[in-house]
Amino acid sequence: MIKAILIFSNQxxxxxxxxxxxxxxxxxQQIIGETFHLVSKRDENVCNxxxxxxxxxxxxxxxxxxHYATLYFVFYVDSSExxxxxxxxxxxxxxxxxxxxxxVCELDLIFHVDKVHNILVEMVMGGxxxxxxxxxxxxxxxxxxxxxxxxxxxxxxxxxxxx
Amino acid sequence: MxxxxxxxxxxxxxxxxRTQAEERxxxxxxxxxxRSSFREEDNTxxxxxxxxxxxxxxxxxxxxxxxxxxxxxxxxxxxxxKRIGYLGAMLLLDERQDVHLLMTNCIKNDLNHSTQxxxxxxxxxxxxxxxxxxxxxxxxxxxxxxxxxxxYLRKKAALCAVHVIRKVPELMEMFLPATKNLLNEKxxxxxxxxxxxxxxxxxxxxxxxxxxRKNEKLVPQLxxxxxxxxxxxxxxxxxxxxxSDPFLxxxxxxxxxxxxxxxxxxxxxxxxILAQVATNTETSKNVGNAILYETVLTIMDIKSESGLRVLxxxxxxxxxxxxxxxxxxxxxxxxxxxxxxxxNAVQRHRSTIVDCLKDLDVSIKRRAMELSFALVNGNNIRGxxxxxLYFLDSCEPEFKADCASGIFLAAEKYAPxxxxxxxxxxxxxxxxxxxxxxDAVPNLIQLITNSVEMHAYTxxxxxxxxxxxxxxxxxxxxxAWCIGEYGDLLVSGQCEEEEPIQVTEDEVLDILxxxxxxxxxxxxxxxxxxxxxxxxxxxxxxxxxxxxxxxSIYGSSIDVELQQRAVEYNALFKKYxxxxxxxxxxxxxxxxxxxxxxxxxxxxNGETEPAPLETKPPPSGPQPTSxxxxxxxxxxxxxxxxxxxxxxxxxxxxxxxxxxxxxxDINLTxxxxxxxxxxxxxxxxQPSFLLDGLSSQPLFNDIASGIPSITAYSKNxxxxxxxxxxxxxxxxxxxxxxxxxxxxxxxxxxxxFQAAVPKTFQLQLLSPSSSIVPAFNTGTxxxxxxxxxxxxxxxxxxxxxxxxxxxxxxxxxxxxxxxxPQSWQ
Numbered sequence: 012m013i014k015a016i017l018i019f020s021n022q023x024x025x026x027x028x029x030x031x032x033x034x035x036x037x038x039x040q041q042i043i044g045e046t047f048h049l050v051s052k053r054d055e056n057v058c059n060x061x062x063x064x065x066x067x068x069x070x071x072x073x074x075x076x077x078h079y080a081t082l083y084f085v086f087y088v089d090s091s092e093x094x095x096x097x098x099x100x101x102x103x104x105x106x107x108x109x110x111x112x113x114x115v116c117e118l119d120l121i122f123h124v125d126k127v128h129n130i131l132v133e134m135v136m137g138g139x140x141x142x143x144x145x146x147x148x149x150x151x152x153x154x155x156x157x158x159x160x161x162x163x164x165x166x167x168x169x170x171x172x173x174x
Numbered sequence: 175m176x177x178x179x180x181x182x183x184x185x186x187x188x189x190x191x192r193t194q195a196e197e198r199x200x201x202x203x204x205x206x207x208x209r210s211s212f213r214e215e216d217n218t219x220x221x222x223x224x225x226x227x228x229x230x231x232x233x234x235x236x237x238x239x240x241x242x243x244x245x246x247x248x249x250x251x252x253x254x255x256k257r258i259g260y261l262g263a264m265l266l267l268d269e270r271q272d273v274h275l276l277m278t279n280c281i282k283n284d285l286n287h288s289t290q291x292x293x294x295x296x297x298x299x300x301x302x303x304x305x306x307x308x309x310x311x312x313x314x315x316x317x318x319x320x321x322x323x324x325x326y327l328r329k330k331a332a333l334c335a336v337h338v339i340r341k342v343p344e345l346m347e348m349f350l351p352a353t354k355n356l357l358n359e360k361x362x363x364x365x366x367x368x369x370x371x372x373x374x375x376x377x378x379x380x381x382x383x384x385x386x387r388k389n390e391k392l393v394p395q396l397x398x399x400x401x402x403x404x405x406x407x408x409x410x411x412x413x414x415x416x417x418s419d420p421f422l423x424x425x426x427x428x429x430x431x432x433x434x435x436x437x438x439x440x441x442x443x444x445x446x447i448l449a450q451v452a453t454n455t456e457t458s459k460n461v462g463n464a465i466l467y468e469t470v471l472t473i474m475d476i477k478s479e480s481g482l483r484v485l486x487x488x489x490x491x492x493x494x495x496x497x498x499x500x501x502x503x504x505x506x507x508x509x510x511x512x513x514x515x516x517x518n519a520v521q522r523h524r525s526t527i528v529d530c531l532k533d534l535d536v537s538i539k540r541r542a543m544e545l546s547f548a549l550v551n552g553n554n555i556r557g558x559x560x561x562x563l564y565f566l567d568s569c570e571p572e573f574k575a576d577c578a579s580g581i582f583l584a585a586e587k588y589a590p591x592x593x594x595x596x597x598x599x600x601x602x603x604x605x606x607x608x609x610x611x612x613d614a615v616p617n618l619i620q621l622i623t624n625s626v627e628m629h630a631y632t633x634x635x636x637x638x639x640x641x642x643x644x645x646x647x648x649x650x651x652x653x654a655w656c657i658g659e660y661g662d663l664l665v666s667g668q669c670e671e672e673e674p675i676q677v678t679e680d681e682v683l684d685i686l687x688x689x690x691x692x693x694x695x696x697x698x699x700x701x702x703x704x705x706x707x708x709x710x711x712x713x714x715x716x717x718x719x720x721x722x723x724x725x726s727i728y729g730s731s732i733d734v735e736l737q738q739r740a741v742e743y744n745a746l747f748k749k750y751x752x753x754x755x756x757x758x759x760x761x762x763x764x765x766x767x768x769x770x771x772x773x774x775x776x777x778x779n780g781e782t783e784p785a786p787l788e789t790k791p792p793p794s795g796p797q798p799t800s801x802x803x804x805x806x807x808x809x810x811x812x813x814x815x816x817x818x819x820x821x822x823x824x825x826x827x828x829x830x831x832x833x834x835x836x837x838x839d840i841n842l843t844x845x846x847x848x849x850x851x852x853x854x855x856x857x858x859x860q861p862s863f864l865l866d867g868l869s870s871q872p873l874f875n876d877i878a879s880g881i882p883s884i885t886a887y888s889k890n891x892x893x894x895x896x897x898x899x900x901x902x903x904x905x906x907x908x909x910x911x912x913x914x915x916x917x918x919x920x921x922x923x924x925x926x927f928q929a930a931v932p933k934t935f936q937l938q939l940l941s942p943s944s945s946i947v948p949a950f951n952t953g954t955x956x957x958x959x960x961x962x963x964x965x966x967x968x969x970x971x972x973x974x975x976x977x978x979x980x981x982x983x984x985x986x987x988x989x990x991x992x993x994x995p996q997s998w999q
Contacts, residue, residue: 025232025233027232028232029264029265031302033268033269033270033303036231036234036236036237039234040234054534054535056499057499057534057535057536057537058499058500058502058503058535058537058538059499059500060500060503060504060537061537062537093424093428093464093467093468094500094503094504095460095463095464095467095500095501095504096420096421096424096464096468098460098464098500099420099421099460099461099464100421121185121189122181122182122185122186124228124229124232125181125225125228125258125261128261129257129261132261132264132298136297136298136301136302136330136333136334137298137301137302137333137334137336137337138302139333139336139367139370140366140370140421141329141330141333141363141366141367142329142363142366143363143366143419143421143422144362144363144419147363151291151326154291155253155257155291158253158289158291159253159254159257162252162253162254
């Protein structure tokens with residue numbers, strides 16, 4: 012089971028945080044901080060798996076991360092998930108983002124957090140991997156976005172910034 | 175009121191903030207605006223506001239006032255609102271808030287909505303944060319959706335079902351019928367989530383597991399799917415780096431693992447496919463390796479044939495040589511899991527593993543270290559130890575403690591010679607001395623004591639080690655103890671193993687005194703040093719005065735522990751000088767402390783606490799620190815008797831437990847009796863009685879004088895008398911000693927005495943002294959009977975006697991009713 016998914020910048024600012032287990036808000040922030048601390052120390056050519064930090068349940072949980080340019084993508088998983096599998100999943104996630112945003116960059120993620128959440132929701136549900144087929148996901152997202160757009164072609168609602 | 179700003183604007187504004195305080199200010203302003211907007215119940219902009227709130231929540235600011243708004247959004251008819259509302263619910267709400275139950279109805283309605291995306295949203299939210307109450311209410315809907323033909327919904331329903339099962343395990347049965355057709359789907363998404371659902375059910379309930387194995391024939395289905403995946407050639411939609419749907423393959427392999435575990439039939443059914451996957455998968459990319467990894471884990475876990483296992487371990491060996499750190503990491507982890515079962519196969523890769531010790535990556539080093547310890551055996555101990563010692567030198571501090579303990583354990587088990595063992599220990603102590611665990615010191619001391627022929631060598635090396643540097647506490651402690659014990663060997667220069675060094679008594683005392691004075695020494699170390707100095711007073715000849723001086727100085731030390739010791743040693747010099755040599759003599763060889771068996775009374779100086787000897791001294795002696803194996807803790811204040819109990823190691827014929835009670839009773843130094851005794855305890859402060867008491871007969875505080883004996887049977891010249899004893903500590907036990915005597919003129923042979931008691935009693939008959947009752951009362955047969963009478967009922971007994979007399983076999987039954995009340999009350 013995936014316990015948490017985090018995306019943060021090289022300076023530790025969170026751009027996306029999704030927890031699949033109930034933690035209080037303070038704990039969530041602490042976890043983000045601790046994760047950044049663990050991950051930023053790592054060299055470029057060491058392995059991408061770490062034991063989890065204190066707050067998220069030490070040796071049961073692993074931290075699998077990938078560093079893309081200025082962003083860290085971190086998945087916290089427990090022992091029921093395959094490390095190499097999750098490693099690939101991160102890659103699939105990033106490629107999906109790429110397809111949805113067209114050459115995604117950090118700014119896209121910053122300004123469209125809600126969209127990123129929507130994509131993530133199609134991939135991971137309740138801590139378990141739902142769909143890994145990129146095209147499938149992109150199709151679903153497109154359809155849902157169209158549905159949204161159709162709702163505010165009605166003049167009264169054109170103030171919304173749902174694009 | 176002006177329209178609330180858009181999310182993008184907010185983000186832009188926040189990013190311009192240069193300090194944390196500025197950011198906080200902006201956010202607070204915006205929060206206030208959002209709050210007033212919520213108060214106005216504005217439907218139009220609600221979703222915009224909630225989106226902003228979620229963003230602020232992610233940055234770490236409180237957002238709980240938005241929870242109800244999320245609920246309102248969910249209840250709205252528009253998809254846009256619902257989307258944000260459900261997202262907000264997933265991020266802000268969880269089962270700890272009471273508000274979440276209000277969602278249940280909305281979710282129920284949305285699960286039956288006409289738009290599949292709305293249904294999907296509802297399923298998603300339920301699957302993310304549904305509490306047990308919600309799950310119970312909505313499980314029926316989920317189950318319905320599990321059977322739908324819409325694959326988008328079906329896969330979501332499957333995962334939602336997993337969540338429901340996790341929250342409310344009793345509902346698992348409900349989903350069973352729906353799972354029948356799940357694996358017939360073509361859609362990979364559904365397949366994937368179905369496998370997850372099946373995995374969850376099998377893991378949770380062994381009944382389900384058995385059911386799936388037998389009735390559903392799950393294994394053949396899975397094998398079929400896997401085969402199709404591998405054979406099917408290129409299919410662009412599921413392709414990841416040239417392999418078709420590796421995620422599904424990995425999932426299926428995992429489920430196969432669960433199904434095949436401990437089950438021969440299933441394991442056999444999947445042997446072929448596992449071999450196929452293992453050999454055909456391409457390993458150039460990470461995906462291939464991920465599949466291979468999963469295959470290896472599965473092979474090791476099920477009852478696979480040995481050829482397959484060897485294949486698996488070889489794959490792991492190949493992984494170890496891979497350049498990619500991740501692969502090496504997983505290889506080491508899996509080897510660690512398999513080293514117990516397939517030890518020999520893993521041994522082949524030992525050199526690669528040892529090389530990994532030199533890797534730069536911390537995670538890999540740790541795993542390599544654990545694996546190396548698991549691989550050490552009698553054959554490779556020397557080579558491995560060299561590598562491990564080198565590793566100990568160069569590794570990070572967080573490893574040193576574990577590594578040192580591991581080395582000690584390995585050395586203990588497989589040391590080829592005592593000298594090598596001691597050398598290794600010395601090496602560890604000198605390189606990583608401060609990281610050695612506390613419990614290692616007593617173990618080492620015991621080891622050194624037991625290797626008698628190495629004493630001179632050991633003490634010499636230890637002396638040389640601390641001569642330069644006495645900052646590493648465990649090293650100094652061991653060294654101090656050894657010097658105290660074997661100082662005479664040191665100054666006499668008797669070492670055979672290496673060049674003996676010339677040391678004078680003064681030099682030895684110098685070093686011990688500097689340890690005492692040094693700021694780096696802990697209180698424990700100082701205690702060791704002081705005791706060592708004291709012990710040397712009997713081993714050294716010309717420096718006794720110096721020792722006396724040192725000891726008296728510390729009589730006024732601020733450290734209470736040191737002061738107490740010094741005062742007592744002083745007393746030893748002054749008043750009990752005649753006993754000093756006896757008390758301070760060489761330690762006997764210690765037996766290894768076993769943690770069980772209260773009947774094993776270890777012959778030591780009291781550093782171990784076997785249960786029966788709890789009430790032993792010290793009455794007022796120095797409290798022994800847990801590490802100090804000090805003989806001198808037996809120094810009582812006034813008690814002169816050297817109370818090293820040469821306790822009987824022979825067990826009495828009766829159950830050892832009673833010896834236990836016994837020694838608990840007898841207070842060996844006259845300290846106040848701890849066990850409440852009903853009868854007056856006989857005086858046991860005289861040593862002579864003490865030693866008597868420790869004989870090997872079962873001894874009871876004899877109040878037998880109080881209980882009259884009876885004649886249980888008297889007929890045909892055979893008389894049987896019963897005498898009684900009661901135990902003090904166990905009042906429901908009565909011990910009856912029978913004596914059979916024969917007043918006729920011929921012996922009675924083959925005499926067998928049998929007894930039976932009512933059900934509430936328990937009887938134990940010990941062996942008789944003989945089976946011949948000699949004639950003319952010239953002798954008796956004695957036999958002991960123990961009766962357990964927990965309910966304190968009146969003793970009754972039926973006895974049966976068989977014997978040969980005057981050439982014929984005699985047999986008789988009798989009942990004994992005349993037990994005196996004191997024997998059973």
